[in-house]
Amino acid sequence: MNELELIASLRDEVPLTASSRVEHAVLTEIAASRKHAPGGSRRNRASRPGRGGASRRSRRLALTPVIAGALAAAVGAGVYAGVDLFGSARQAGTGTVAWSGRPTAPWPSTAHPSYGRATSEAQLIAYVTRAAATAPGRAPEPDEWVAVKIEHAGSSGGEGGYLFGPPDKRDVSLSWVRGDGCAAASVPPVPAATTPATTITGKLTIHTERPGYYFVGCPGSGTTLGGWRSVTYSYLNSLPTNPAALEGVLAQSNGPVAAANRPQEIFQAIDELLSDGEMQGVVVPPKLSAAIYRVLQQLPGVHFESATDLAGRQGLGFYMVLEGYYKLELVIDPDTYTFMGFKDVATRDHAMTATDGTRNIKKGHVMGWAALLGQAIVDKPGQLPS
Amino acid sequence: MIVQDEGVAWRARAAARSSGDAAYADDATVIRDSVSDPERFAVLVHRHAPAITRYVTRRLGADAAEDVAAETFLVAFRQRASYIGDGRDCLPWLYGIATRLCHRHWRMETRQLRLLARTGVDSVIEPFTDQVEAQVTASAVKPRLAEALSRLPKPQRDALLLQAWADLTYDQIAKATGVQLGTVQSRISRARRRLREQLADLNPAQMNEGDLP
Numbered sequence: 001m002n003e004l005e006l007i008a009s010l011r012d013e014v015p016l017t018a019s020s021r022v023e024h025a026v027l028t029e030i031a032a033s034r035k036h037a038p039g040g041s042r043r044n045r046a047s048r049p050g051r052g053g054a055s056r057r058s059r060r061l062a063l064t065p066v067i068a069g070a071l072a073a074a075v076g077a078g079v080y081a082g083v084d085l086f087g088s089a090r091q092a093g094t095g096t097v098a099w100s101g102r103p104t105a106p107w108p109s110t111a112h113p114s115y116g117r118a119t120s121e122a123q124l125i126a127y128v129t130r131a132a133a134t135a136p137g138r139a140p141e142p143d144e145w146v147a148v149k150i151e152h153a154g155s156s157g158g159e160g161g162y163l164f165g166p167p168d169k170r171d172v173s174l175s176w177v178r179g180d181g182c183a184a185a186s187v188p189p190v191p192a193a194t195t196p197a198t199t200i201t202g203k204l205t206i207h208t209e210r211p212g213y214y215f216v217g218c219p220g221s222g223t224t225l226g227g228w229r230s231v232t233y234s235y236l237n238s239l240p241t242n243p244a245a246l247e248g249v250l251a252q253s254n255g256p257v258a259a260a261n262r263p264q265e266i267f268q269a270i271d272e273l274l275s276d277g278e279m280q281g282v283v284v285p286p287k288l289s290a291a292i293y294r295v296l297q298q299l300p301g302v303h304f305e306s307a308t309d310l311a312g313r314q315g316l317g318f319y320m321v322l323e324g325y326y327k328l329e330l331v332i333d334p335d336t337y338t339f340m341g342f343k344d345v346a347t348r349d350h351a352m353t354a355t356d357g358t359r360n361i362k363k364g365h366v367m368g369w370a371a372l373l374g375q376a377i378v379d380k381p382g383q384l385p386s
Numbered sequence: 387m388i389v390q391d392e393g394v395a396w397r398a399r400a401a402a403r404s405s406g407d408a409a410y411a412d413d414a415t416v417i418r419d420s421v422s423d424p425e426r427f428a429v430l431v432h433r434h435a436p437a438i439t440r441y442v443t444r445r446l447g448a449d450a451a452e453d454v455a456a457e458t459f460l461v462a463f464r465q466r467a468s469y470i471g472d473g474r475d476c477l478p479w480l481y482g483i484a485t486r487l488c489h490r491h492w493r494m495e496t497r498q499l500r501l502l503a504r505t506g507v508d509s510v511i512e513p514f515t516d517q518v519e520a521q522v523t524a525s526a527v528k529p530r531l532a533e534a535l536s537r538l539p540k541p542q543r544d545a546l547l548l549q550a551w552a553d554l555t556y557d558q559i560a561k562a563t564g565v566q567l568g569t570v571q572s573r574i575s576r577a578r579r580r581l582r583e584q585l586a587d588l589n590p591a592q593m594n595e596g597d598l599p
Contacts, residue, residue, distance in 0.1 A: 029460055353586050
């Protein structure tokens with residue numbers, strides 16, 4: 001039995017039976033709301049949203065047949081289909097529009113001032129600190145969108161908590177997260193081998209916040225990233241830049257992960273924000289990046305090396321060896337000083353005995369790999385930076 | 387028969403309908419029809435209440451489950467006009483709503499898992515087993531599983547349980563939780579890696595000796 005089958009068997013005793021009480025409760029409430037609808041003020045007993053906004057939003061939803069197939073969009077010049085609906089009118093739900101674009105085409109470099117190519121962690125910190133002072137960055141406006149481009153590795157050898165074989169199944173995905181964090185859009189991933197000139201025609205799917213859907217940055221969604229209290233720009237921008245004080249915050253921002261000591265907690269909180277957060281459209285203020293690199297520089301157990309990301313780009317790697325046999329490496333772009341991906345690599349041969357048997361992981365084996373190819377603020381979902 | 391109560395009459399009509407044509411319509415059709423004809427929604431409740439109730443019960447226990455399961459359908463009812471499904475099966479959508487509603491009981495869920503981890507007795511399955519049986523089947527594996535589950539961050543626990551307990555595919559989990567496919571892959575991947583590590587010392591042979599049903 002592997003770990004998934006074990007979990008699947010947990011609490012398997014709970015029977016699958018008709019639930020007349022649930023059915024009855026639902027049908028009674030629906031009938032009651034019909035009696036008083038539309039716009040009736042009756043609140044049903046079971047419907048007790050933690051936030052007042054949710055019920056208001058849902059009521060409007062029910063009365064407004066929304067979006068979807070009706071959105072016939074003109075396809076722009078290889079860039080994006082116009083989605084005016086999501087500009088000022090905030091409608092909740094899920095919709096799709098036609099989309100056309102070149103998913104693997106490189107994005108123009110950001111107007112980030114470069115002080116040169118960093119080749120050491122000290123240089124990186126010096127450059128990023130200066131850059132952050134000159135170009136402090138900004139929060140996306142609530143109706144702007146953060147475009148995210150990711151390359152992700154899977155394996156022909158299979159996966160189960162890590163890549164069993166070589167990282168040979170690579171795809172590129174594009175997604176967009178609205179500035180307020182409460183809506184997201186995406187197009188289906190394409191193989192990373194797709195040439196930059198290839199135009200893909202497909203569908204852009206847009207989700208907006210509603211009960212049942214959650215986004216890490218959406219205020220009041222009750223969900224945030226890992227152990228982070230918040231990942232809104234204003235919160236991140238308010239964090240201390242003094243390394244010791246920031247370490248305190250980071251140690252508190254660690255999710256319930258297996259950490260053997262405080263440095264590991266701090267490192268994993270950073271990993272959560274950069275790897276998981278930035279890839280989900282969390283915008284990290286440059287001065288926080290600078291402060292984080294400072295923390296990494298002096299954190300016990302963190303090592304520094306030249307590294308290559310999944311897309312073959314050379315970067316600066318900060319890594320920590322976890323659980324004694326693999327290193328979790330965060331790769332930073334030496335020219336823009338921004339996060340460009342993570343890589344988990346075995347640092348020694350390791351026999352991983354798990355519930356489905358023992359697998360031998362060879363030293364140097366890549367266990368997980370993904371690259372953040374771009375993050376940029378744009379006006380509309382589906383739009384690529386130009 | 388004279389039916390005074392509108393709700394009862396409505397349910398009677400809905401039940402009559404559900405035994406007829408609507409029983410064979412797929413979920414997307416039922417939902418679409420229910421926008422103009424709300425009674426049709428009863429078909430959906432009847433069809434999926436058992437699965438949703440079981441999933442929520444496994445996460446939260448029977449006490450909290452009824453309310454959460456009922457509210458899942460009420461939320462779905464209010465949002466039915468914006469439902470965009472790929473046809474036959476709206477369960478992933480409902481599981482997504484239920485998962486989100488389970489978050490209100492996050493602390494309780496985690497507390498119950500910790501209790502199972504410490505004592506080996508699972509309050510969630512108690513109503514469905516007799517006490518003696520519950521004690522006897524308390525294996526070495528379950529507390530470890532519960533401990534590992536209780537340590538998973540919210541998004542990872544959600545993704546893993548949607549896969550393990552709701553049998554959703556990565557793609558369905560992505561749709562149900564409103565995140566990228568790649569994010570789901572990495573969440574489940576990380577969750578599974580943690581579990582593998584935390585359960586690594588369990589002897590596979592032991593586990594095949596009926597520790598688990």
